[in-house]
Amino acid sequence: MPNYVIISLIATLVIIIVFKGISRMNKKLERAYIAKSPEKIKEYIKRNEELLERTNKYLIF
Numbered sequence: 001m002p003n004y005v006i007i008s009l010i011a012t013l014v015i016i017i018v019f020k021g022i023s024r025m026n027k028k029l030e031r032a033y034i035a036k037s038p039e040k041i042k043e044y045i046k047r048n049e050e051l052l053e054r055t056n057k058y059l060i061f
Contacts, residue, residue: 030044
């Protein structure tokens with residue numbers, strides 16, 4: 001395999017690992033946020049729905 005293929009595979013793997021780590025940290029922070037203020041669960045759900053809609057808009061092209 002050419003070197004650039006190996007380098008791109010390694011870079012892709014590193015990016016995936018970094019994003020998984022960020023996702024896990026966000027989940028922990030969100031759980032702590034909900035646990036501290038249960039009345040904000042509706043606000044949290046609404047915010048996540050808005051983020052999902054924006055993400056879907058970008059993925060559809």
